[in-house]
Amino acid sequence: MKWSETRMALHLWNRGHWRDYVFSQGMLFVASLLLVFFISIGLGVQNLLDRFLSSDLPAEQVRVTPAGMQAGFFQTETGGIEITEEVMQELQGSPIVGRVDPQIYAHVPALLKGLLGGQPYYTDITMEGVTGEFLGDSILRDIDWSYTLADSASRYLPIILSENLLLLYNAAFAESNDLIGLTPEGVLGTECTVTIGRSSIAQMELAPVTVRARIEATSRNMNLFAIGVPFEFVDQVNGMYLPGDERRYSALVITAKRAEDVPEIVRMVEEKGLRAETRRGIAQKAEILVGAVTAALSALAAAILLSALSSAIHTLVMDLKNRRFALGVLMALGTPYRRLAMIFAFQIFFMSALTMVLGAALGCLLAWGASSALLSLSPVLRAAVTSLAVFPVGWLAAGIGLMLVTSTGFAYAFFGRILGTPVTRLLRP
Amino acid sequence: MDGIIRARGIQRSFNEIQVLSGLDLDVRQGEFLAIVGRSGVGKSTLLAILGTHDLDHGGTLSIAGIDTKELSSSDLARLRREYLGFVFQDFHLLPELTAMENVILPAVFSGRDLGKARERAGEVLSRLSIRADETPTTLLSRGERQRVAVARGLVNGPSVLLADEPSASLDMESEQTLFNLLDELRREQDFALLAVIHSRAVLDRADRVLELREGALHEVV
Numbered sequence: 001m002k003w004s005e006t007r008m009a010l011h012l013w014n015r016g017h018w019r020d021y022v023f024s025q026g027m028l029f030v031a032s033l034l035l036v037f038f039i040s041i042g043l044g045v046q047n048l049l050d051r052f053l054s055s056d057l058p059a060e061q062v063r064v065t066p067a068g069m070q071a072g073f074f075q076t077e078t079g080g081i082e083i084t085e086e087v088m089q090e091l092q093g094s095p096i097v098g099r100v101d102p103q104i105y106a107h108v109p110a111l112l113k114g115l116l117g118g119q120p121y122y123t124d125i126t127m128e129g130v131t132g133e134f135l136g137d138s139i140l141r142d143i144d145w146s147y148t149l150a151d152s153a154s155r156y157l158p159i160i161l162s163e164n165l166l167l168l169y170n171a172a173f174a175e176s177n178d179l180i181g182l183t184p185e186g187v188l189g190t191e192c193t194v195t196i197g198r199s200s201i202a203q204m205e206l207a208p209v210t211v212r213a214r215i216e217a218t219s220r221n222m223n224l225f226a227i228g229v230p231f232e233f234v235d236q237v238n239g240m241y242l243p244g245d246e247r248r249y250s251a252l253v254i255t256a257k258r259a260e261d262v263p264e265i266v267r268m269v270e271e272k273g274l275r276a277e278t279r280r281g282i283a284q285k286a287e288i289l290v291g292a293v294t295a296a297l298s299a300l301a302a303a304i305l306l307s308a309l310s311s312a313i314h315t316l317v318m319d320l321k322n323r324r325f326a327l328g329v330l331m332a333l334g335t336p337y338r339r340l341a342m343i344f345a346f347q348i349f350f351m352s353a354l355t356m357v358l359g360a361a362l363g364c365l366l367a368w369g370a371s372s373a374l375l376s377l378s379p380v381l382r383a384a385v386t387s388l389a390v391f392p393v394g395w396l397a398a399g400i401g402l403m404l405v406t407s408t409g410f411a412y413a414f415f416g417r418i419l420g421t422p423v424t425r426l427l428r429p
Numbered sequence: 430m431d432g433i434i435r436a437r438g439i440q441r442s443f444n445e446i447q448v449l450s451g452l453d454l455d456v457r458q459g460e461f462l463a464i465v466g467r468s469g470v471g472k473s474t475l476l477a478i479l480g481t482h483d484l485d486h487g488g489t490l491s492i493a494g495i496d497t498k499e500l501s502s503s504d505l506a507r508l509r510r511e512y513l514g515f516v517f518q519d520f521h522l523l524p525e526l527t528a529m530e531n532v533i534l535p536a537v538f539s540g541r542d543l544g545k546a547r548e549r550a551g552e553v554l555s556r557l558s559i560r561a562d563e564t565p566t567t568l569l570s571r572g573e574r575q576r577v578a579v580a581r582g583l584v585n586g587p588s589v590l591l592a593d594e595p596s597a598s599l600d601m602e603s604e605q606t607l608f609n610l611l612d613e614l615r616r617e618q619d620f621a622l623l624a625v626i627h628s629r630a631v632l633d634r635a636d637r638v639l640e641l642r643e644g645a646l647h648e649v650v
Contacts, residue, residue: 005543009537012530329521330538333538334510334535335535419502422483422485423482427521
């Protein structure tokens with residue numbers, strides 16, 4: 001059959017039925033559009049959560065913190081104590097512990113000044129001395145993570161900025177003051193000065209010291225909620241301004257000799273009334289949340305897929321049902337079955353496939369547009385991810401393919417049943 | 430004349446009511462065979478069986494020497510297309526299409542030469558006094574629609590035209606015009622006309638008249 005004849009056959013076949021046909025194809029178009037849109041955005045949201053909740057704590061490490069909530073000068077009353085030297089020594093003495101790397105808060109007011117987008121700014125800060133183990137090798141590869149006041153003339157104080165702080169800045173300060181949002185990549189290399197011994201609300205008796213500093217890296221570690229600087233620097237500053245105070249740690253990073261000893265170390269730590277966190281524990285917490293979101297999104301995608309499928313099947317089958325008489329006439333006039341099947345293949349299968357691909361393409365475009373719009377409105381999101389829409393081409397193609405094969409499969413089965421019906425019954429009013 | 434349709438022992442019943450009981454029939458090439466009988470006696474059923482639309486019957490039916498019982502669906506479709514033309518009692522035109530489109534419909538879906546099909550359809554429609562314009566058949570009179578149905582039955586050049594009361598909606602003059610044309614075409618193309626007829630005036634034109642009575646055909650002299 002030539003294309004001109006096929007075109008003529010389709011033209012005659014659809015005369016007076018274009019509206020129904022366009023409607024049925026429209027349903028398929030909308031169904032595939034919604035399916036792709038929600039899957040893309042859903043996976044993007046999952047990605048975002050994953051980003052927020054992920055941890056870079058190695059498997060053989062246990063992070064030990066006081067049981068209460070503590071951030072710099074702020075502590076909860078119950079359990080909000082720091083870890084003593086004695087506790088650290090006890091843990092360090094355990095045969096299953098490889099090494100213990102402590103973290104320490106600067107108990108001294110501090111002030112940071114710099115330029116942000118060409119504008120001078122300053123802020124009171126809380127410094128936390130951290131060791132290389134806290135940060136992980138990947139961050140420290142290009143950073144010399146050692147610094148004391150003796151280096152201040154020749155080197156910058158290296159700073160690790162918590163991405164949690166960045167989020168707070170983006171979500172609150174930048175948002176309300178119409179300032180540009182900051183990304184982790186964007187702040188790297190930013191230079192500033194850090195004044196120790198004085199802040200906007202407090203000043204120590206000893207004269208303040210100002211050093212030049214530079215943001216060398218950022219960290220997504222959920223336990224870092226301050227400005228991370230080398231441990232020995234904070235230890236030196238605390239000793240200088242508060243010489244009588246006993247050294248207390250804000251956190252310890254315990255590296256087990258063997259990863260399988262981690263549960264035993266956790267038990268040991270918890271017996272001392274301290275909190276222990278492991279990658280598995282953090283991951284489990286994240287998994288529960290991400291799992292819940294994934295389940296909700298999967299249920300939504302399944303509901304969309306099912307409703308899209310049922311509406312696609314319904315519209316295709318109804319379209320055929322309305323054409324039983326016309327099919328009967330064509331069969332009575334001796335139309336070859338393969339010609340009818342060809343019309344079906346073109347009209348239902350090919351056009352449905354085309355419609356679904358176009359719907360999916362528009363779905364991708366809308367998801368991308370929605371993602372771009374949301375990211376442009378929210379610096380917090382922009383700082384966390386580059387896109388809120390994820391396009392797993394294989395899965396999307398599989399979803400669309402499933403919809404196409406199932407809906408046209410049902411329609412074809414119905415079509416086959418019509419062709420198997422006696423002509424006299426098809427022609428019956 | 431050769432036999433184009435040969436039916437032997439045709440039986441058909443609906444809900445245990447025997448409508449056709451061992452009916453025999455031979456239709457010869459080029460003849461005009463009229464079937465008469467009371468309403469509900471099974472004339473339309475017989476035409477549906479002869480047109481291979483109703484396959485749920487007993488007995489044997491061969492068309493152009495081909496036994497229809499042995500044929501697949503696609504072979505049956507080919508048989509209908511190549512040997513049979515059908516004019517339904519209720520016309521069964523597709524209402525959204527024009528007269529011309531209804532007539533060329535079998536050719537369009539059979540992949541035949543559309544130019545030739547249009548030419549032939551135009552000729553048949555013109556001889557039946559139907560304008561091949563853009564008017565949908567729903568807007569045509571009943572008589573006009575009947576003539577369109579006749580044109581559609583003839584357009585493929587069948588060996589047998591099976592017509593179920595083809596002049597039922599026509600006035601006497603139109604009826605005479607229709608059968609004059611059918612006679613002319615029959616002479617030109619040598620097809621057999623097997624029609625269910627009620628009009629006495631038309632019966633006189635038939636080569637043979639058979640009455641369907643008590644499930645069998647009886648020759649009317």
